[in-house]
Amino acid sequence: MEAAGAAVVGSGGRVPADGSHQISVVPARGATGWTQLERSQRCPGVWLLSHNILADCYVQTAQREDNAFLRNPDGSRLYDHVEVADLEWQCRRDRLLKEFALLAPDVICLQEVEFATFEQELAPALKALGYDGVMQDDVKRAPKQSTGNATFHRADALTLQWTEHRSRSLITEYVAVPEGQLSTASGPFSVTVGNVHLQGDPERGDLRLAQFKSVEKTMAKRRRAAAGAGSRFAAVVVGDLNEDPSELNSPIGMLVSGAPPMRRMASVQANHRVPTFVLPGRQFELDHLMLVDGEAELHAVADFACDVDEWATVLRRGLPNAVFASDHVPIAANFSAVGIPASDAAKAPSAPQTIDELWEMCPLTEVQCAELRELLYDEGQAQPRGKPTPEQIKCLATLRTRKEAFEAGLDTEMIAFCGQIRKATRRNKKLK
DSSP: OOOTTGGGGGTOSOEEETTTEEEEEEEOTTOOOOOSOOHHHHOOSEEEEEEEOOOHHHHHHHTOTTOOSSBOTTSOBTTTTSOHHHHSHHHHHHHHHHHHHHHOOSEEEEEEEEHHHIIIIIHHHHHHTTEEEEEOOOTTOOTTOOEEEEEEEETTTEEEEEEEEETTEEEEEEEEOTTSTTOOTTOOEEEEEEEEEOOOOTTOHHHHHHHHHHHHHHHHHHHHHHHHTTOEEEEEEEEEOSSOTTSTTOHHHHHHTTOTTSOOEEEHHHHSOOOSEEETTEEEOOEEEEEETTTEEEEEEEETTOOHHHHHHHHHHOSSOSSOSSSBOOEEEEEEEBOOOGGGOOOOOOOOOSHHHHHHTOOSOHHHHHHHHHHHHHHHHHOOSSSOOHHHHHHHHHHHHHHHHHHTTSOHHHHHHHHHHHHHHHHTSOOO
């Protein structure tokens, strides 16, 4: 997007961008004392921006004449509505870099980043702006996987303490630089950021939820560690969920609303809801920044759609355009870490000692767990005692096919769990 008005984060109110685009900062619900003050006084917390930047490799695929998958309902190519110049990567990249330079967030979370683009373009350019970055690199990612998530932080404000690379997510943890802009008299604090781009298949809400739960479990461990050290802590999950939580029976929607058994989380988009993925005549609320209730205080959100006339045009014509560099709208918010009750400073749980304890750590959905339990039972019943008969060989082959089909829809962490629980079930004794 054009960024001439992006200095709004530090100025308050509306700022025009090239006379055509406006951004404003909106106080969060319940926030008090909103005044036209300097950034450090008005928003004492961390500014985080998230943006699915639309990888150029996907644009090229979508615009191929022989591509029959990525099409609009009328049969046209996905980005036929975009001017050629506004679709070119170099043009979009330059707009993104202007956005980052003028918004100057403390943390930048990007999705759909090509690995080569990170190394050759984004990392060097953002380094010149004072940012250090990490690119998601799951060691088990498929060779054909050309994109991932990237997270950058301002080196003069935050120090990277820890990272974890997972399928569909990159988790990073930061502490404030001593005497830096984010250091406070309240003592040390840490921020754990889960940068996610969840499964895109509309029919795989169960897998998206499992991926999200996996990230939250990791954050729960970091939370306990922070509590044990007596520091303040904020857990943030941000990115492209590939799901509109406002839709009925949305798994992520139930999580956001606090439906059991998930821990309640507050969504920034729930405070200020606008579509974040926009194609001609089609809009979806897919991108979110979520804070775990009780661990972070939300101060403000950036409104990238405050110009009513301009936004009406965007909804009608779709994105990208001459202002927005992607088919997704960026989201940004300011938040601060709060204290964790001493009662929560429990030690991290020890490694599972029994099969039941291992099942309690299962990253699968309830349906997947039930299917896995049934598969493991059938495998146990089919194990031959002695030389297998032709019928038993045929049965074992069928079970192998079932196993492969079941694991085809899982990420690497889930497959690893299946192997661990299968091994433990066969040994039928305490785990080591």
